[in-house]
Amino acid sequence: MNYKGQSLEKYLDDLAARLPAPGGGSAAALNAALGASLISMVVNFTLGKPKYAKYEDELKQILGKSEKLRADFLQLVDLDVLAYRSKNLRNALDIPFMVCRLCFEGIKLCPRLVKKGNVNLISDVAVAAIFFESAYASAYFNVAINLQSLADKKLTKTVRKELINKAKVIKRIRLQTEEKIGEIIRG
Numbered sequence: 001m002n003y004k005g006q007s008l009e010k011y012l013d014d015l016a017a018r019l020p021a022p023g024g025g026s027a028a029a030l031n032a033a034l035g036a037s038l039i040s041m042v043v044n045f046t047l048g049k050p051k052y053a054k055y056e057d058e059l060k061q062i063l064g065k066s067e068k069l070r071a072d073f074l075q076l077v078d079l080d081v082l083a084y085r086s087k088n089l090r091n092a093l094d095i096p097f098m099v100c101r102l103c104f105e106g107i108k109l110c111p112r113l114v115k116k117g118n119v120n121l122i123s124d125v126a127v128a129a130i131f132f133e134s135a136y137a138s139a140y141f142n143v144a145i146n147l148q149s150l151a152d153k154k155l156t157k158t159v160r161k162e163l164i165n166k167a168k169v170i171k172r173i174r175l176q177t178e179e180k181i182g183e184i185i186r187g
Contacts, residue, residue, distance in 0.1 A: 001081055004074045011077075025080040025096045028138035032103050033073035035131030038124045039066035039109050046118040055116040062109050062116075069106050073099070080142075089149050096142035097159065099135060104166045107132040110177045114184070122181050129177045133170050140167065 003011045003022065011030070015022050043063040046052050052059065076099055083091035110129040117125055140163055147156045 001078070003078050003081065021081040021084040022077070023080075023084065024138055025084070025092075025099070025142040026077050028096060028135045028142065029073050029076035029080055029099050031131050031138065032099055032106060032135035033070055033077065035103075035128040035135065036066045036070035036073055036106055038128040038131070039106070039113065040070060042113055042117045042121045042124050042128075045121050046113075046116070049118060052116060052118065058112070059116060062112060066106070066109060069102055072102055076102075089146055093143060093146035093150060093159075096139035096146070097163075099139035100143065100163055100166065103132045103136040103139065104170060107136075107170050107173050111173060111180075114177060114180045119184065122184055126178050126181045129174045133174045136167065136170050 001014070001022075003014075003026075011022065015027060040063055043059050043066065047056065047059055047063070076095055080092075080095045080099075083095045086092075107129055110125050110132070113125045114122070143159060143163065147159060150156075
């Protein structure tokens with residue numbers, strides 16, 4: 001199934017149905033794609049505004065990164081379904097692991113938009129950070145279950161160490177982003 005060419009309703013119907021896939025890994029990638037889309041939206045509403053002209057170059061870089069992430073996450077929605085259907089445990093591990101790694105890159109865009117993004121969309125930056133963190137946590141569980149099935153102790157140790165360290169950074173970034181945005185909203 002190629003969900004990226006289908007309606008959102010079709011995807012959600014299949015996700016809710018008694019089907020082996022799509023499942024949690026694919027849903028995590030979709031959640032992350034929503035986070036990346038929100039980053040792009042904030043930048044698109046900021047570019048061209050005189051108040052933010054001094055950040056124009058950096059905003060364009062952020063937009064390029066968020067659009068690349070959005071495309072990658074959307075691709076991973078379908079790749080996760082294919083990996084699950086193929087019964088290839090290594091692919092089933094690699095896809096959510098990639099979602100985690102890309103969420104780590106995505107959330108790092110959020111703090112930059114707290115000051116440099118259109119203040120009228122500041123709450124969307126917080127939502128993007130929350131989506132990236134929740135997608136990361138969701139994909140993490142898919143990695144963990146697949147590591148258990150692979151029964152490779154060395155790989156398990158390496159992957160878990162990386163993911164635990166990244167989870168701490170992601171949580172810190174999300175909390176700091178929420179705190180700064182809360183201060184801005186409260187005035």
